[in-house]
Amino acid sequence: EVQLVESGGGLVQPGGSLRLSCAASGFTFSSYWMSWVRQAPGKGLEWVANIKQDGSEKNYVDSVKGRFTISRDNAKNSLYLQLNSLRAEDTAVYFCARGGSEADYWGQGTLVTVSS
Amino acid sequence: DIQMTQSPSSLSASVGDRVTIACRASQGISSWLAWYQQKPEKAPKSLIYAASILQSGVPSRFSGSGSGTDFTLTISSLQPEDFATYYCQQYHTYPRTFGQGTKVEIK
Numbered sequence: 069e070v071q072l073v074e075s076g077g078g079l080v081q082p083g084g085s086l087r088l089s090c091a092a093s094g095f096t097f098s099s100y101w102m103s104w105v106r107q108a109p110g111k112g113l114e115w116v117a118n119i120k121q122d123g124s125e126k127n128y129v130d131s132v133k134g135r136f137t138i139s140r141d142n143a144k145n146s147l148y149l150q151l152n153s154l155r156a157e158d159t160a161v162y163f164c165a166r167g168g169s170e171a172d173y174w175g176q177g178t179l180v181t182v183s184s
Numbered sequence: 185d186i187q188m189t190q191s192p193s194s195l196s197a198s199v200g201d202r203v204t205i206a207c208r209a210s211q212g213i214s215s216w217l218a219w220y221q222q223k224p225e226k227a228p229k230s231l232i233y234a235a236s237i238l239q240s241g242v243p244s245r246f247s248g249s250g251s252g253t254d255f256t257l258t259i260s261s262l263q264p265e266d267f268a269t270y271y272c273q274q275y276h277t278y279p280r281t282f283g284q285g286t287k288v289e290i291k
Contacts (some may be wrong), residue, residue, distance in 0.1 A: 103280075105228075113220075113228065113271055115280035129279040163227055169275035170218035172239060174227040 070094040070173045072164045077178030084154050088178055090147040090164030098122075098142040101168025104149050106160035107177070114160075117149065118168040127168075132158075154182045186210050186274050190283035196291040203259040205286045207272035212252045216276035219248055219257045222285075223268045231270075232257065262288070 076088040090102070103118040117128045117138040126138050137150040147164055159182045165171035187210035197203050207217065215235040220228040230239045232248040235255055245260045259266055267290055272283040 112285045113222075113273070113282040115273075115282065118280075127278050169216070169280075170230065170233040170273065171220075171228075172230045172233070174229070176227050 070166065072166065072173060072175035074162065074164050074175045074178035077162065077180045079181045079183065080154055081184050082155060082182055084182070086151045086154065086180060088149040088151065088162055088164075088180070090149075090175055092145045092147065092164075092166070095166070097140075097145040100166050102140060102147045103165045103168060103171055104138060104147075105163045105165055105171070105174075106158075107163070108157075108160045111160075116162070119147070120168065151180065154180075156182050158182050185279055186213060186277055186281050188272055188274055188281050188283040190270075190272060190286045192286060193284065194287040194289060196289045197262050198291045199262055199264055201262045201291075203262050203266075203288060205257045205270055205272075205288075207250075207255040207257070207283050209253045209255075209274055209276075213274045213276035215251045216274055217248075217250070217255050218273045218275065219246075220271045220273065221266075221268045222271065228271065259288075 071093045073091045104116040119126050119138045135153045139148045161177040161179050163177045164175040166173040189208045191206045217235045219232040222228040236248045247258045269285045269287045271285050
């Protein structure tokens with residue numbers, strides 16, 4: 069059974085940093101593109117970033133370029149999202165998802181709240 | 185960026201109704217379109233990819249059609265478990281973009 073479990077969310081002050089993790093199981097992690105998608109409270113879905121199987125290609129939405137970094141550790145079956153210079157508008161549930169185009173499996177998400 | 189516009193934004197329907205949700209892309213995306221279902225406080229669930237291919241395990245009452253700029257998601261006979269919000273997403277170009285969502289409510 070495919071499982072994606074996010075962790076690392078929490079309350080952080082504007083300008084602060086956070087590192088999100090996604091633990092994958094039930095499939096060959098190193099064979100798949102992976103993505104992060106976020107959802108602000110009461111709003112729709114927003115694609116954030118994705119990463120190729122070997123980490124050699126990464127893509128980001130403009131609003132996070134230079135602030136967020138996606139990475140992966142295939143030996144640990146884990147996906148990461150480093151969030152720096154956080155802003156109030158980054159407050160959202162962050163979902164990890166399998167796939168770099170359409171996403172066929174999603175984790176339950178981790179909430180990031182940016183507030184003073 | 186490619187803008188994805190769904191219509192309607194919400195609808196009320198009864199169990200057994202046929203429901204159609206439209207999704208329009210601001211430029212042609214061939215068939216690079218997916219549909220997702222999301223229930224409150226839950227993760228999205230993949231329903232359809234490549235505009236018309238059902239994900240494994242998705243009931244056959246769901247269907248997708250379209251190509252280019254205009255797409256539809258149809259639920260042939262609405263079931264109680266189908267009340268949710270539905271999103272389309274294009275993956276023709278970066279950044280990937282979603283429609284604003286269509287909330288399907290009980291009449």
